[in-house]
Amino acid sequence: MLDIAKIRADFPILERQVHKKNLAYLDNGATTLKPNQVVETIDKHYKEECSNIHRGIHWLSERATESYEGTREKVKNLINAESTDNIVFNSGTTAGINLVVQSYGRSQLNAGDEVIISAMEHHSNIVPWQMLRDEKGIVIKVVPVLEDGSLDMAAFYALISEKTKFISIMYVSNVLGTVNPMQEICDKANELNIPVLVDAAQAIAHMPVDVQKLNCTFMVFSAHKMYGPTGVGVLYGKAEYLEKMPPVNGGGDMILSVSFDKTVYNVAPYKFEAGTPNIAGVIGLGAAVDYLLTFDWQQVEDREAELIAYAHEKLEQIPGLKIIGTAKIKSGAVSFTMKDIHPHDIGTIVDRSGVAIRTGHHCAQPLMEFYGIVATARASFAIYNTKEEVDQLVKALEKVQEIFA
Numbered sequence: 001m002l003d004i005a006k007i008r009a010d011f012p013i014l015e016r017q018v019h020k021k022n023l024a025y026l027d028n029g030a031t032t033l034k035p036n037q038v039v040e041t042i043d044k045h046y047k048e049e050c051s052n053i054h055r056g057i058h059w060l061s062e063r064a065t066e067s068y069e070g071t072r073e074k075v076k077n078l079i080n081a082e083s084t085d086n087i088v089f090n091s092g093t094t095a096g097i098n099l100v101v102q103s104y105g106r107s108q109l110n111a112g113d114e115v116i117i118s119a120m121e122h123h124s125n126i127v128p129w130q131m132l133r134d135e136k137g138i139v140i141k142v143v144p145v146l147e148d149g150s151l152d153m154a155a156f157y158a159l160i161s162e163k164t165k166f167i168s169i170m171y172v173s174n175v176l177g178t179v180n181p182m183q184e185i186c187d188k189a190n191e192l193n194i195p196v197l198v199d200a201a202q203a204i205a206h207m208p209v210d211v212q213k214l215n216c217t218f219m220v221f222s223a224h225k226m227y228g229p230t231g232v233g234v235l236y237g238k239a240e241y242l243e244k245m246p247p248v249n250g251g252g253d254m255i256l257s258v259s260f261d262k263t264v265y266n267v268a269p270y271k272f273e274a275g276t277p278n279i280a281g282v283i284g285l286g287a288a289v290d291y292l293l294t295f296d297w298q299q300v301e302d303r304e305a306e307l308i309a310y311a312h313e314k315l316e317q318i319p320g321l322k323i324i325g326t327a328k329i330k331s332g333a334v335s336f337t338m339k340d341i342h343p344h345d346i347g348t349i350v351d352r353s354g355v356a357i358r359t360g361h362h363c364a365q366p367l368m369e370f371y372g373i374v375a376t377a378r379a380s381f382a383i384y385n386t387k388e389e390v391d392q393l394v395k396a397l398e399k400v401q402e403i404f405a
């Protein structure tokens with residue numbers, strides 16, 4: 001069993017009062033809170049080893065480089081990558097997808113080639129592909145979503161053809177909480193030799209993720225959704241892909257040699273990390289990985305499943321409340337609407353009770369369109385959340401009903 005009181009003590013922000021009420025932070029899908037272990041590691045970097053990496057041969061620079069590169073090893077272990085060379089640091093999930101699209105997509109895909117995404121994707125896995133479509137004439141095919149918020153897998157199989165040259169799908173929906181059958185999707189992609197990108201932004205802090213078992217070509221995620229700092233993310237790529245992909249940003253640190261006639265690029269992952277990176281952020285990500293790995297995954301999954309089930313049970317009892325996304329396998333998030341009450345009003349009113357939830361389209365406007373709505377209210381969970389916080393949300397929602405009665 002997870003020791004929730006002990007975990008909560010790692011997150012001093014949970015002690016905050018908001019509008020004179022105890023904070024119930026249920027916006028973890030947007031970003032998780034950061035434990036002392038992460039904040040202190042970043043603090044320590046700036047106070048004790050602040051330096052640029054890879055460049056100097058001085059002592060401080062060596063320390064900073066060791067910590068930075070140490071995170072590559074930690075991330076490699078977290079996702080069971082083949083080697084640290086498969087781990088590219090960037091600014092987040094969005095940057096990771098854009099890199100794959102602008103590098104692999106631009107160099108390898110041609111007019112008429114089809115890319116399969118899904119109707120539940122985050123805008124960050126839609127818009128970069130549309131930009132490539134406008135530039136090169138690729139065709140985007142969309143796997144529809146079933147009413148319960150699961151992927152229409154029959155449609156997925158039907159969409160695959162000889163023209164399919166890439167598949168890019170989210171592991172867990174940030175709106176619906178649906179856990180997609182990623183292994184099945186990767187198996188099919190591999191059978192047909194189609195590269196597949198897994199957007200693991202909402203999976204990485206909630207379940208064990210194994211890139212070799214999935215056998216995915218690429219995986220992307222953000223540190224800030226896994227108890228780490230903002231502005232840092234990871235792109236995992238299979239070696240044979242990263243090797244043939246051209247860099248997108250040119251500059252310092254991504255080269256072996258430069259002359260006005262000829263520049264020789266560094267190897268992966270360095271050729272994708274031009275310029276001074278977010279050193280403190282990457283080091284903070286390393287601390288977040290360490291923190292995450294102090295827990296037993298089964299216990300994390302059980303705990304979060306219990307919270308989700310409890311939230312479903314309690315929310316379903318509120319008259320007029322509709323849960324959007326009722327797939328059997330869910331993780332992390334519960335979205336809902338309340339008749340004609342605008343989700344922004346719901347969010348504003350529950351905030352007065354100290355409850356932080358997200359409202360809006362959650363960067364998934366096509367999914368909103370599918371459900372014929374413009375927005376939802378979303379409660380999303382992390383390891384420190386409690387049933388009492390769900391109760392606090394439910395009470396606040398009852399207040400919303402009173403106000404709009």
Ligand code: PMP
Pocket residue numbers: 029030091092093094095122124170172173174199201202222363
């Ligand atoms: N994909 C998913 C599934 C997400 O939930 C998010 C963040 N809400 C993103 C991509 C984008 O992540 P970031 O803003 O950290 O780049």
